[in-house]
Amino acid sequence: METVLTIAGSDSLAGGGLQADLKTFEELNVFGVSAITSLINVDPTGIQSHVLSADLLSEQLDSTLSQLPIRFAKIGLIGNFSNLLVIIKKLMNTDIKLIVDPVLFFKEGAHYFQKVYTDAMKSLLLPVAYLVTPNLEEAAFLSNVSKLETKDDVQQAAQKIQALGCPNVVIKCGSRFPGDTAYNYLLTESGEHWFETPKLAVTTTDGAGCTFSAAITALLARNYALVDAVQLATRFVYLGIQAGIPISPHLGSVWQGAYRQKEVHP
Numbered sequence: 001m002e003t004v005l006t007i008a009g010s011d012s013l014a015g016g017g018l019q020a021d022l023k024t025f026e027e028l029n030v031f032g033v034s035a036i037t038s039l040i041n042v043d044p045t046g047i048q049s050h051v052l053s054a055d056l057l058s059e060q061l062d063s064t065l066s067q068l069p070i071r072f073a074k075i076g077l078i079g080n081f082s083n084l085l086v087i088i089k090k091l092m093n094t095d096i097k098l099i100v101d102p103v104l105f106f107k108e109g110a111h112y113f114q115k116v117y118t119d120a121m122k123s124l125l126l127p128v129a130y131l132v133t134p135n136l137e138e139a140a141f142l143s144n145v146s147k148l149e150t151k152d153d154v155q156q157a158a159q160k161i162q163a164l165g166c167p168n169v170v171i172k173c174g175s176r177f178p179g180d181t182a183y184n185y186l187l188t189e190s191g192e193h194w195f196e197t198p199k200l201a202v203t204t205t206d207g208a209g210c211t212f213s214a215a216i217t218a219l220l221a222r223n224y225a226l227v228d229a230v231q232l233a234t235r236f237v238y239l240g241i242q243a244g245i246p247i248s249p250h251l252g253s254v255w256q257g258a259y260r261q262k263e264v265h266p
């Protein structure tokens with residue numbers, strides 16, 4: 001079985017973060033291991049974040065990378081500049097393909113990241129990534145395209161993000177995009193693809209972004225072509241939102257087990 005690494009924060013409610021990643025890996029038949037960057041607590045007032053030290057992150061990465069044959073790693077919330085540098089240092093001269101979910105704008109609440117961190121994400125991390133999967137707000141930020149309201153805007157933003165040095169970009173338009181359809185837009189060096197599902201009118205979308213990127217990572221590790229991985233990840237997260245776990249009238253988590261229950265496994 002393929003071993004896949006997630007480098008991510010912990011989400012106390014297990015909506016997003018490494019909990020969502022590891023559950024998704026399990027459901028898609030890869031063995032998930034983790035390096036924790038930070039602890040996120042979500043409560044009705046918003047998000048509290050506690051970033052782990054660079055030494056602690058470094059030790060975890062040494063442990064996994066020195067003992068396991070890892071070909072694919074998903075990078076979620078990193079938290080600060082020091083931890084971003086640790087990740088670059090440990091991974092940039094390896095053959096590991098990096099799937100970067102930038103986690104700059106949470107739908108669970110507002111969070112501020114320092115400019116040195118967001119700049120380094122653009123100038124150091126994206127150029128060594130295989131795929132980046134921003135949500136709509138992250139895509140606007142990374143591309144400097146201020147309003148993403150049409151499919152043309154999304155295509156333009158993806159091109160600008162690709163120009164930062166990452167060959168493959170998926171913009172998760174999700175619930176933030178106008179209209180009744182949830183779109184994912186994939187831009188590769190050889191073409192573009194739109195994926196769509198009906199937009200679900202539910203609040204159980206916490207973890208949708210993490211789950212989507214984790215599903216792509218697992219499927220790539222199982223040798224799916226990128227287009228097929230994005231297609232199946234779109235379906236996986238759709239079913240997970242539909243069968244999600246409500247927490248409050250405004251908040252609920254994706255349930256990664258929905259795909260197992262509803263679909264014949266590929």
Ligand SMILES: Nc1ncnc2c1ncn2[C@@H]1O[C@H](COP(=O)(O)OP(=O)(O)O)[C@@H](O)[C@H]1O
Pocket residue numbers: 107135136171172173174175176177182183184197198199200201202205208209210212234237238241
């Ligand atoms: N309301 C929704 N209905 C159907 N699919 C959704 C919905 N919200 C998100 N998704 C799916 O989850 C993926 C990740 O969504 P993300 O952009 O992180 O969600 P949000 O826009 O809610 O923050 C989207 O690309 C889409 O495939």
Ligand SMILES: Cc1ncc(COP(=O)(O)OP(=O)(O)O)c(N)n1
Pocket residue numbers: 008009010011015016017018040076077103105106107108135205206207208209210211
């Ligand atoms: C630790 C941690 N990382 C990321 C998230 C965000 O999760 P998700 O809901 O999948 O992402 P967005 O759709 O808001 O981009 C989290 N909650 N915790």
